[in-house]
Amino acid sequence: MDILHCDLDAFYASVEQRDNPDLRGKPVIIGALPGSRGVVATCSYEARKYGVHSAMPVSTAFKLCPEGIFIKPNIPKYIAVSEKVFSILEEYTPLIEKISVDEAFLNVEGCHTLFGSSLEIALEIKKRVKEEIGLTISIGIADNKFLAKLASSLSKPDGLLMFTPDMVQKLLPTLPVQKIWGIGPNTVKSLNNIGIYTIEDLLKTEKNILNRILGSNTDFILQLAEGKDTRPVEPYQGAKSVSQEITLPIDINNMEEINKILLRLSIKVGERLRGEKLQAKTITLKLRFSDFTTLNRSQTLDEPVDKNLVIFEIAHSLLKKINIKGKKIRLIGIKTSNLVGNIAEQPNLFDFKADNLDQTVDELKARFPSAKIMPASLLKYDNIK
Numbered sequence: 001m002d003i004l005h006c007d008l009d010a011f012y013a014s015v016e017q018r019d020n021p022d023l024r025g026k027p028v029i030i031g032a033l034p035g036s037r038g039v040v041a042t043c044s045y046e047a048r049k050y051g052v053h054s055a056m057p058v059s060t061a062f063k064l065c066p067e068g069i070f071i072k073p074n075i076p077k078y079i080a081v082s083e084k085v086f087s088i089l090e091e092y093t094p095l096i097e098k099i100s101v102d103e104a105f106l107n108v109e110g111c112h113t114l115f116g117s118s119l120e121i122a123l124e125i126k127k128r129v130k131e132e133i134g135l136t137i138s139i140g141i142a143d144n145k146f147l148a149k150l151a152s153s154l155s156k157p158d159g160l161l162m163f164t165p166d167m168v169q170k171l172l173p174t175l176p177v178q179k180i181w182g183i184g185p186n187t188v189k190s191l192n193n194i195g196i197y198t199i200e201d202l203l204k205t206e207k208n209i210l211n212r213i214l215g216s217n218t219d220f221i222l223q224l225a226e227g228k229d230t231r232p233v234e235p236y237q238g239a240k241s242v243s244q245e246i247t248l249p250i251d252i253n254n255m256e257e258i259n260k261i262l263l264r265l266s267i268k269v270g271e272r273l274r275g276e277k278l279q280a281k282t283i284t285l286k287l288r289f290s291d292f293t294t295l296n297r298s299q300t301l302d303e304p305v306d307k308n309l310v311i312f313e314i315a316h317s318l319l320k321k322i323n324i325k326g327k328k329i330r331l332i333g334i335k336t337s338n339l340v341g342n343i344a345e346q347p348n349l350f351d352f353k354a355d356n357l358d359q360t361v362d363e364l365k366a367r368f369p370s371a372k373i374m375p376a377s378l379l380k381y382d383n384i385k
């Protein structure tokens with residue numbers, strides 16, 4: 001039993017309740033504000049009693065819980081709190097797989113001599129997160145990731161549960177199919193339609209019938225249904241920077257052309273950041289002149305960004321501070337670094353028009369890879385790779 005799944009309870013709402021005693025014991029709903037088209041990011045357990053849950057349209061949440069206290073997320077604050085929690089987790093093992101800002105798997109296999117049994121490690125983490133950060137964290141302990149995550153979800157809030165082999169035999173088959181990680185609401189509906197409600201129902205169904213609903217995931221889901229999961233805890237080895245640069249076909253010094261290329265680079269960098277669910281705190285503009293001298297100018301921001309136009313505006317403001325009179329440019333690049341995971345994963349969370357525009361364009365490009373979707377002014381540069 002060496003795999004721990006650690007998951008902070010109602011993270012954003014708990015941070016707000018921690019910092020403002022007036023909010024404690026009340027239905028706190030973090031996300032978009034009523035009257036907008038956004039969604040709930042998370043809500044306190046008091047709000048969950050009204051049926052409010054994350055990813056629900058905020059208009060529905062308001063109908064269910066009009067007395068709820070609706071608050072916009074304070075992303076920089078949550079990132080700072082998250083970093084503190086992760087620095088506690090990192091004291092116990094380097095084998096940490098970060099799932100999101102408030103959730104991680106730990107493999108504590110090699111840590112028992114130093115820190116005791118898995119149960120002792122879990123108890124100590126819970127105690128320290130409570131005392132040092134002021135939040136509750138639920139922890140599931142099991143032989144694999146699936147069962148550890150299941151254990152933490154069953155024990156919430158402020159839970160601790162060890163999923164024993166005995167529970168794999170007796171408890172697991174009785175649970176509803178939606179408890180299997182990866183089975184989404186639509187699949188649940190399809191399974192329910194043919195009379196499959198519990199994990200036991202699923203295991204008793206013929207594979208060719210399941211195939212029609214689960215497709216290529218059938219074998220994997222059947223393994224999970226038996227409590228088996230061979231996926232290792234994989235520490236994140238992600239990119240340290242995301243950048244894009246162009247060596248121009250001819251050296252240029254026309255500001256308008258340079259700006260158009262900058263915009264194009266910003267769009268590419270923005271797409272890659274969003275595609276990897278990353279945001280950058282530092283934007284660097286790179287220019288190489290016809291005499292091969294190279295110049296880098298950076299700006300570091302208080303809040304991480306991933307929007308095309310924000311990246312462009314910063315790169316453009318860096319460009320304006322460089323005197324390029326009499327010089328010709330042969331290479332232009334934009335690098336984004338100081339990367340953090342994008343914790344606002346709900347696309348409509350902030351209900352900004354620009355957010356939705358970038359996301360819509362990303363989706364269109366994914367569906368129609370050969371289509372040319374970009375600001376019209378860029379089309380003539382489309383041969384630049």
Ligand SMILES: [Mg+2]
Pocket residue numbers: 007008009010011102103
């Ligand atoms: Mg959580």
